[in-house]
Amino acid sequence: MNEGLVVVVRSVIGFFSLLIFARIIGKSQISQLTFFDYVLGITIGSMAATLSTDLSSRAWPHWVALVSWAALGYIMEKITVKWRYASKFLEGEPVIVIMNGKIMENVMKKMKYTVSEIMGLLRNKGIFDVNQVDFAILEPNGQLSVLQKPEHLPVTPKDMKIKVSSSGISTELIYDGIFIEQNLRQLNKDKKWLLKELKKQGIYDVSEVFFATLNPAGSLYVDRYEDRLQTMVDIGDYKGPY
Known part of the structure; x- marks a missing residue:
């Protein structure tokens, strides 16, 4: 004791x-x-x-x-x-491990990295072809910063000269079946308005809702406890010995 x-x-x-x-x-x-x-x-x-x-x-x-x-x-x-x-000296400095699609073998040996490790870090960035990489920089914390070649960069609204409005940050209105009244007041909304919006989606009781948010554009996102999905997608390829 x-x-x-x-x-x-x-x-x-x-x-x-x-x-x-x-x-x-x-x-x-x-x-x-x-x-x-x-x-x-x-x-x-x-x-x-x-x-x-x-x-x-x-x-x-x-x-x-x-x-x-x-x-x-x-x-x-x-x-x-x-x-x-x-x-x-104490924390190290960023080093270039790929330049214009070419792997810097000497730098990698100095940093004690293998090609497989670098390729794994690239795949984590969604890049599966080294030819797409303009620069890859190994940071002191082990993260890989990647700059893709211009022809492989994703097209943005700015590139297309399309004006877009800011999407802003969504505000939580319901969590775990409970109204977040403070957030409703900040948006100049009330429970009556929110219940009316829920009814439009076939929801008649707030207890049916796990999570709900409202973005500045006025779009209401609602997630129920029992999502009514027709088919559940299973990405696993092994069902087990049964």
Whole structure:
């Protein structure tokens, strides 16, 4: 019982320490992390776990180590923000791996990337032919930025000299069968109006609606709990041994 209480207390200390450090260091998205940032996060998390469960030693040394690693991470972040050359050395810099459809083999060897890995990153961008690529840049966080050749770029309304209005951001009106009254008021709408619109789509009770939004153009999107689809599409190609 006493050991359990100690683990709870240590876990609370480790949890709030991690929360504070995460806020201070300020890394918000995994996709923005460099490899070192990723490893640093794992190491700090491992220390917090040890702080919580290692009852064979005092909590104080583990917490000091946790604070030290977090402080060093914060200092390194400030250094990379203030000094460009330090950022280049510590976090790396973007490198061109494809130029005018040609793969830079020497650069890839230096970055320890294979052609298969680069092709996989291109496919994630919807590109299956290297000839379509003008420039491909490998970012410090491992993401691939791609500029396609002009003849392979998608045509935009601007290219066609077509004027289009801004679609804006849709506003949630119903979620999980409940009206979002604050959003209705912001749009100068009310429940009566929304129920009338729902009836036009054959919906007579808000509890039938899982999600509903209204865009600035006045288009109402409604998703029911029981979507009345005639045929369900299954993209799997293996039904299992039955």
